[in-house]
Amino acid sequence: MKILITGGAGYIGSHTLIELSNAGYKFVVFDNLSNSSKKSIKRVEKIIKTPIFFEEGDVRDKKALNKVFKKYKKWFAECNKNGKIKAGFPFNHGRYVWLGGKEI
Numbered sequence: 001m002k003i004l005i006t007g008g009a010g011y012i013g014s015h016t017l018i019e020l021s022n023a024g025y026k027f028v029v030f031d032n033l034s035n036s037s038k039k040s041i042k043r044v045e046k047i048i049k050t051p052i053f054f055e056e057g058d059v060r061d062k063k064a065l066n067k068v069f070k071k072y073k074k075w076f077a078e079c080n081k082n083g084k085i086k087a088g089f090p091f092n093h094g095r096y097v098w099l100g101g102k103e104i
């Protein structure tokens with residue numbers, strides 16, 4: 001299973017990537033680069049010695065998110081409001097996922 005890390009090119013996000021990688025997790029980074037750049041991703045790749053799956057986009061853009069979920073659908077699981085993992089995609093249960101501070 002992979003984890004979608006929104007804002008993963010930022011300060012907290014990039015440190016999170018290193019810790020997740022050290023703990024053996026796989027992830028996809030989704031960031032609109034409004035306050036960061038791909039340089040940060042490149043630096044983390046060097047540190048963790050692994051290529052990072054990066055997708056540029058805004059978490060408020062449902063279409064862009066759906067594209068990412070579709071692209072990586074084999075790797076994501078879905079979580080319901082109670083935190084229970086709910087298998088199955090495509091991403092048509094958006095109401096269960098909190099992103100960008102909004103229920104979408």
Ligand SMILES: NC(=O)c1ccc[n+]([C@@H]2O[C@H](COP(=O)([O-])OP(=O)(O)OC[C@H]3O[C@@H](n4cnc5c(N)ncnc54)[C@H](O)[C@@H]3O)[C@@H](O)[C@H]2O)c1
Pocket residue numbers: 006007008009010011012013030031032033034035036037057058059060100
């Ligand atoms: N050296 C330091 O100690 C240092 C350096 C930087 C930041 N900080 C602190 O860290 C905190 C901020 O860190 P952070 O990681 O939360 O912020 P950040 O701005 O570094 O990271 C947020 C990331 O989210 C992305 N983003 C923003 N809106 C988005 C959207 N709508 N869709 C997709 N991506 C989006 C940005 O491009 C960025 O990469 C602050 O408290 C700051 O003072 C400390």
